[in-house]
Amino acid sequence: MKSPEQMRDDSTLAFLASHAKKSKEPINPVFRHGAGVVYEIEGVDLSFERIKSYEQEKLLSAAGAKPFPACPKCSSLLLSVQLNCPDCKRQSLARSEIMIHYECEYSGPVEEFVSQKDAEYVCPKCSKTLKRVGIEYGKPGIGFKCRDCGRVFQYPLVNITCSGGHQSKLDELDLKPFPVYKVNDEIQGFADLADYFLAIQKALARSGIEVEVLARVRGQSGVVHIIPLTVRTGKMQAVVDFILNEAGSDAKVLQKILRSADLGQHVALLFVPASLVSQLAGMVNPEKIRLLAIPGNDPDAVAREVIKVVG
Amino acid sequence: MEPDRARALEGIQRTLKGLLFTETEVFYFHLQNLGVGRDEILDKPEQFVRTIHDIFGKGSPLVEKTIISEISKELSVDPKSDLVEMIKSLRKGET
Numbered sequence: 572m573k574s575p576e577q578m579r580d581d582s583t584l585a586f587l588a589s590h591a592k593k594s595k596e597p598i599n600p601v602f603r604h605g606a607g608v609v610y611e612i613e614g615v616d617l618s619f620e621r622i623k624s625y626e627q628e629k630l631l632s633a634a635g636a637k638p639f640p641a642c643p644k645c646s647s648l649l650l651s652v653q654l655n656c657p658d659c660k661r662q663s664l665a666r667s668e669i670m671i672h673y674e675c676e677y678s679g680p681v682e683e684f685v686s687q688k689d690a691e692y693v694c695p696k697c698s699k700t701l702k703r704v705g706i707e708y709g710k711p712g713i714g715f716k717c718r719d720c721g722r723v724f725q726y727p728l729v730n731i732t733c734s735g736g737h738q739s740k741l742d743e744l745d746l747k748p749f750p751v752y753k754v755n756d757e758i759q760g761f762a763d764l765a766d767y768f769l770a771i772q773k774a775l776a777r778s779g780i781e782v783e784v785l786a787r788v789r790g791q792s793g794v795v796h797i798i799p800l801t802v803r804t805g806k807m808q809a810v811v812d813f814i815l816n817e818a819g820s821d822a823k824v825l826q827k828i829l830r831s832a833d834l835g836q837h838v839a840l841l842f843v844p845a846s847l848v849s850q851l852a853g854m855v856n857p858e859k860i861r862l863l864a865i866p867g868n869d870p871d872a873v874a875r876e877v878i879k880v881v882g
Numbered sequence: 883m884e885p886d887r888a889r890a891l892e893g894i895q896r897t898l899k900g901l902l903f904t905e906t907e908v909f910y911f912h913l914q915n916l917g918v919g920r921d922e923i924l925d926k927p928e929q930f931v932r933t934i935h936d937i938f939g940k941g942s943p944l945v946e947k948t949i950i951s952e953i954s955k956e957l958s959v960d961p962k963s964d965l966v967e968m969i970k971s972l973r974k975g976e977t
Contacts, residue, residue, distance in 0.1 A: 583904075790913035802956040823939055826905045832937045833908045854941035 581619065582799045582812075584630070585764040586785045587612070597621075600749035602648055605747035605793070608639065608749050615787050615795050622752060633655050633750035641747040642733035642860065648747065654727040656717035664727060669714035672701060678723045680716055680750045684708070715839045767870060771811070774874030780804055780850040780882070790833030806882050807838055811877055814843040814851075815865070824851050831859050840880055842873060886957065890942055890972045893956035894923055897949045912937055927969035934965075 590612055600608045600619070609616040626629045639648050667680035670692070674881065677696035684692040684701065692701040692708060702710040714725045729741045765785065769824035772784040786801040795854055812830075814823045820843070831839045836857065843851055844862035852862055860878060866872035899906050910920045913933045918926045928974040935942045945967040953968065954961035 618904055618907060620906075625906070644915075791909060792908045792909050794905075794911070821944055822901045822903070824904060825901050825938060825945065828938050828941050829902060829905045829908055832912070854938075854944065856939050 575614065581665075581761070582785060582797045584625070584758070584761040585617070585768060585799070586763040586797045587625070587630070587754060587862055588758050589765045589785060591758050595659045596635050596752075598631070598752040598754070600639075600751065602639055604649065607648065607658075608820075614768050615797060619749070626750070626752065629759075630755055632750040632755055634753040636748035636750040637751055638746035638748045640738050641736065641745040642731075643739055643743050643745045644737040644763070645733060646745065647733040647735050647737075647749060650731050651733075653688045653730045653732065654715070655730055656715075656720060656722055657724055657726075657728050659717060660718040660721045660728070661717065663718040665716045665718060666713065666715055669711055669725070670724060671709050671711060672696070672699070673707060673709065674699065680723075681710065703851065709867060714792070723854065748827075749752075770870035771873045771877075772800060773804065774871045775800070775877060778874070779881070780878065786810075788834060788837070789828070791835055792833050794833065796830055796834065800877075802840075802877060802881050807881050808836070809838045809840055809874075809877075810834065811840045813865070815849065817844055817847060820847055820851065820855075824854055840877060866871065889957060890953055890969075891921065891951040892926055894949055894969075895920065897952040898945075900952075901945060901948060909933075909937065923942070924969055924973050925964045927973075929967050930964070 587701045598610050598612060599807075601611050604615065606618075609620050611617075612624045619620065624629065626633065640650060641648050641780075642650065653662055656664060656737070662680040665680065668680065670681045670684050671679055672684075672694040675694060675697040677694055679695065683695045686693040686700075694698070694701060694708075711724070714723060715727050716723045717748070731739045731741060731744060736807065748838055768784045772782050775782040782799045784799070786798045787795050788798050789795050789803060798810045799813055802809045802811060812827055814827070814862050816819055824841075824843075826843055830836070838861065839857070840861050841865055841866045842863050848862050848864050855862060863880075864878050866876055897908060902909055913920065913930065916929050916933050918929045918933065923930045931946065936944050940947055950961045950965055950968050953959075953972070957972070959972075962971065
């Protein structure tokens with residue numbers, strides 16, 4: 572196994588590497604209201620931006636595309652459908668099984684033909700009793716009746732409105748393709764990180780501590796964060812996170828602070844290289860994030876440090 | 883939106899992305915909770931900076947300094963010491 576500072580501290584990559592061991596299925600885009608297009612893996616939504624950045628690193632590659640309908644004017648994917656009367660264009664429609672009386676040519680929802688007195692059908696227009704299907708009356712199938720103008724029809728006008736308020740007809744919609752991804756073999760380079768977290772989990776579990784590895788925790792924003800380890804004891808509930816090397820540590824610590832704010836009540840134990848502890852101490856709120864020096868390459872030593880805080 | 887405003891907004895959004903990477907959406911969520919959409923940063927600089935302070939606490943000077951530095955480079959303007967003032971000056975076209 573690599574030493575911690577040789578690993579890239581991206582728990583999502585460790586999660587993907589762990590997933591790739593179990594499944595070779597392609598990763599499909601899905602549309603979520605409020606979040607846009609995301610990629611769902613084992614119940615975790617990864618943003619298109621994150622997935623795209625992994626594609627740029629050649630850890631994922633496109634293996635096809637899935638198109639989503641989009642507004643032709645602003646490309647919004649957030650669309651709502653309205654069904655309108657083809658005559659008066661209003662929306663007060665009722666969907667029902669349609670019935671037609673051949674003699675007087677009246678058609679309407681089947682409920683209008685049901686007699687109050689007995690089980691027979693009665694035409695609401697000419698009041699004749701209808702007994703023989705196919706001869707006196709027919710049921711052409713499901714249709715719509717406009718409550719405003721009374722028109723009965725099978726196919727309503729379909730209008731689409733996007734989140735920007737633009738209106739389009741169905742055949743005017745654009746199709747916006749999003750890649751379907753497959754995981755490349757290079758992702759296995761990050762299995763080391765998952766193994767490192769697993770080794771720490773085992774060491775903590777041996778001490779009787781309830782711990783989850785690569786845990787999915789939903790923040791106040793609705794984003795599901797993949798956390799290297801979450802620890803629960805009678806004393807506290809904590810997330811254990813890592814900055815494994817000095818590269819880009821300023822930005823990384825800001826990301827950890829933001830994640831910690833999003834996670835609310837959890838205390839974060841953030842393991843960083845010993846050389847960074849004093850530098851980063853000036854940036855974090857110690858009540859929310861406790862900085863700890865990574866104690867060498869030994870996962871058991873990390874577990875001991877965790878136990879000192881939460882045990 | 884005028885070209886300079888658009889470039890200033892893009893510069894701020896790009897700087898946030900560079901710092902926060904995929905957590906940027908989380909920041910925008912909390913910003914929206916304070917009533918500031920991601921495209922309203924130039925119009926509500928006080929609330930924008932307050933969100934930075936609320937979330938990043940002692941780490942906020944780093945965020946502010948990075949944004950000031952990046953947008954002054956982006957728009958070839960003199961940096962100001964305060965992010966709110968910097969954004970207000972961009973808004974008024976003082977720079």
